[in-house]
Amino acid sequence: xxxxxxxxxxxxxxxxxxxxxxxxxxxxxxxxxxxxxxxxxxxxxxxxxxxxxxxxxxxxxxxxxxxxxxxxxxxxxxxxxxxxxxxxxxxxxxxxxxxxxxxxxxxxxxxxxxxxxxxxxxxxxxxxxxxxxxxxxxxxxxxxxxxxxxxxxxxxxxxxxxxxxxxxxxxxxxxxxxxxxxxxxxxxxxxxxxxxxxxxxxxxxxxxxxxxxxxxxxxxxxxxxxxxxxxxxxxxxxxxxxxxxxxxxxxxxxxxxxxxxxxxxxxxxxxxxxxxxxxxxxxxxxxxxxxxxxxxxxxxxxxxxxxxxxxxxxxxxxxxxxxxxxxxxxxxxxxxxxxxxxxxxxxxxxxxxxxxxxxxxxxxxxxxxxxxxxxxxxxxxxxxxxxxx
Amino acid sequence: xxxxxxxxxxxxxxxxxxxxxxxxxxxxxxxxxxxxxxxxxxxxxxxxxxxxxxxxxxxxxxxxxxxxxxxxxxxxxxxxxxxxxxxxxxxxxxxxxxxxxxxxxxxxxxxxxxxxxxxxxxxx
Numbered sequence: 121x122x123x124x125x126x127x128x129x130x131x132x133x134x135x136x137x138x139x140x141x142x143x144x145x146x147x148x149x150x151x152x153x154x155x156x157x158x159x160x161x162x163x164x165x166x167x168x169x170x171x172x173x174x175x176x177x178x179x180x181x182x183x184x185x186x187x188x189x190x191x192x193x194x195x196x197x198x199x200x201x202x203x204x205x206x207x208x209x210x211x212x213x214x215x216x217x218x219x220x221x222x223x224x225x226x227x228x229x230x231x232x233x234x235x236x237x238x239x240x241x242x243x244x245x246x247x248x249x250x251x252x253x254x255x256x257x258x259x260x261x262x263x264x265x266x267x268x269x270x271x272x273x274x275x276x277x278x279x280x281x282x283x284x285x286x287x288x289x290x291x292x293x294x295x296x297x298x299x300x301x302x303x304x305x306x307x308x309x310x311x312x313x314x315x316x317x318x319x320x321x322x323x324x325x326x327x328x329x330x331x332x333x334x335x336x337x338x339x340x341x342x343x344x345x346x347x348x349x350x351x352x353x354x355x356x357x358x359x360x361x362x363x364x365x366x367x368x369x370x371x372x373x374x375x376x377x378x379x380x381x382x383x384x385x386x387x388x389x390x391x392x393x394x395x396x397x398x399x400x401x402x403x404x405x406x407x408x409x410x411x412x413x414x415x416x417x418x419x420x421x422x423x424x425x426x427x428x429x430x431x432x433x434x435x436x437x438x439x440x441x442x443x444x445x446x447x448x449x450x451x452x453x454x455x456x457x458x459x460x461x462x463x464x465x466x467x468x469x470x471x472x473x474x475x476x477x478x479x480x481x482x483x484x485x486x487x488x489x490x491x492x493x494x495x496x497x498x499x500x501x502x503x504x505x506x507x508x509x
Numbered sequence: 510x511x512x513x514x515x516x517x518x519x520x521x522x523x524x525x526x527x528x529x530x531x532x533x534x535x536x537x538x539x540x541x542x543x544x545x546x547x548x549x550x551x552x553x554x555x556x557x558x559x560x561x562x563x564x565x566x567x568x569x570x571x572x573x574x575x576x577x578x579x580x581x582x583x584x585x586x587x588x589x590x591x592x593x594x595x596x597x598x599x600x601x602x603x604x605x606x607x608x609x610x611x612x613x614x615x616x617x618x619x620x621x622x623x624x625x626x627x628x629x630x631x632x633x
Contacts, residue, residue, distance in 0.1 A: 121517045121532055121571050121572065121573050121574070122517075122571045122572040122574075166541060170541050170542050171568065172542040175567075365541070365568050368568070369567055434544075434545050435565070436544065436545060436565050436570070438569075458568065459544040459545070459565070459567050466544075488547075
C-alpha cells in the first residue's frame with residue numbers, strides 16, 4: 121500500500137523547517153491526536169475517534185477546533201474611516217460601512233484581481249476602539265500578507281500582529297447552548313456579529329462565525345489562557361475535539377473555499393463565486409487592486425466559474441482531477457474533492473468554463489484514466505445552519 | 510493456511526495456489542475511515558509490485574500493490590456497499606481479492622507474522 125498523503129497540500133511545502141506549535145499542542149497530544157505538518161505548524165489531523173466520527177459529531181453536537189495557527193492582527197488608525205479606507209485599497213469589500221461589532225469576509229487581491237489570501241475583517245464593538253479592525257488571515261499566507269499590508273498602509277495606520285493571541289472555534293448545533301453556560305451573552309449574537317466578553321472568567325473576543333456551515337463561534341483569547349478555556353469547553357458533554365481532517369470535510373460540504381486550493385493568485389473572486397462578498401458601493405466605485413478585471417467579469421461574466429460536482433457512484437474524485445464535457449473537451453479541474461460524510465457520498469468543487477457551469481450539466485471526471493460521470497450541482501452540499509438572529 | 514505479509518502492509522493468506530489478499534490492521538489504522546475501495550476485474554493478471562487496487566479514506570487515495578503475481582479469480586463483493594468493513598475487520602471480512610498465483614513458491618519470500626511484527630516495531 122502506498123503511503124497516504126495526510127494533507128496533500130502546498131501548505132506543507134516547507135517540511136524541512138522546524139514546525140511551530142500552537143499553545144494547545146500539549147493538549148492535542150494528551151487527547152491522542154495524530155499530528156501532521158500543516159502550514160508550518162504541527163497540527164492535529166484527527167483524534168482517536170477519527171475523521172468520520174468527528175465530522176458527524178460537529179454536525180450533530182459541538183466540535184472544538186484549534187485554529188491558533190491562523191494569523192491574527194489589528195489594523196489601527198485614528199478613526200474608523202481612515203483605517204477602513206486604508207484596508208479598502210487592498211480588498212474589494214465595503215469596510216467603511218461595516219458596523220460596530222460586525223465581521224465581514226473578503227480577499228486581499230493582487231493587481232490582476234487574483235486572490236493573495238482570504239480573510240475575516242471585524243470592526244470592534246467598543247466605540248472607544250473606533251479605528252481598530254481585527255484581521256484573521258490564513259496560516260500559510262500570514263507572513264506575506266502582513267508584509268503586503270504594511271507596504272501599502274498610509275503613515276497613520278499601523279498593522280499590529282497579535283501573535284500573543286490564540287484562536288479556537290466551537291462549531292455545531294449545540295455550540296450556542298454550550299457556550300451560554302460560560303458566557304450567557306453569547307447566545308444573543310447573530311451570525312457575523314463580534315464582541316468582547318468573559319468566557320468562564322477569561323477575557324475573550326468572539327465572533328459568531330466559522331468554517332463548517334454550522335452555527336458556532338470563533339474565540340480569540342490570550343495564548344496563556346487558551347488551554348484553560350479549551351479544557352473547560354471539552355468538559356461539556358456535547359463537546360469533542362475536532363482535527364483538520366474533519367475541518368476540511370465540513371468546509372467542503374459547506375461549499376467554502378480553501379485558500380491555495382479553491383482560490384489562489386490566478387482566480388478572481390467573481391470566478392470563485394464570491395461576488396456576494398463585494399458590496400455594491402465597491403462594485404460601482406472600484407478602487408481596489410484588479411478592479412478593472414472584476415468590473416469586466418461582473419459585466420460580461422467570467423470565462424470560468426467555481427461549481428459543485430457530484431460524482432455518480434461511490435468513488436471520490438480528488439484535487440487535480442481533469443473535468444471534461446460529455447464530448448470529451450477538457451473544461452476544467454477539480455480543486456477540492458473527497459467524501460462528504462453528511463452527504464453520504466463523494467463531492468467535489470472545481471472550475472469549469474462558463475458554458476458548462478449550469479446546475480445539472482453532465483460532465484466526466486478523469487479518475488485514474490477512466491471517465492467517472494458527474495453532474496454540476498449547487499452548493500452548499502450540506503445546508504448552512506447559521507444563526508441569523 | 511499460511512499468512513504472509515509485505516512491507517507495503519498487505520497480507521496474503523495461502524490456500525494451495527490461491528492467495529487471499531488484503532491490507533493489514535496497521536494499514537487500516539494509518540488510513541483512517543475507508544470510504545471507497547476500487548478492486549480489479551476478475552480475470553485481470555497482476556504483476557508483483559504493480560497496482561492492484563485503490564483504497565480511499567476521507568482524506569486520501571492509496572494504491573494497493575499486488576503482493577504476488579497472478580490472476581484475479583475473485584473480489585470481495587462486500588466492499589462496494591460497505592467499504593468500512595476494511596476498518597472493522599481488515600484481516601478477515603475486509604479482504605480485497607483472491608489471486609491464482611503464477612508461482613506458489615514466490616510466497617515464501619514474504620514475511621511471516623513474526624517478521625512483520627518486527628518490521629512494524631521498526632516503524633514506531
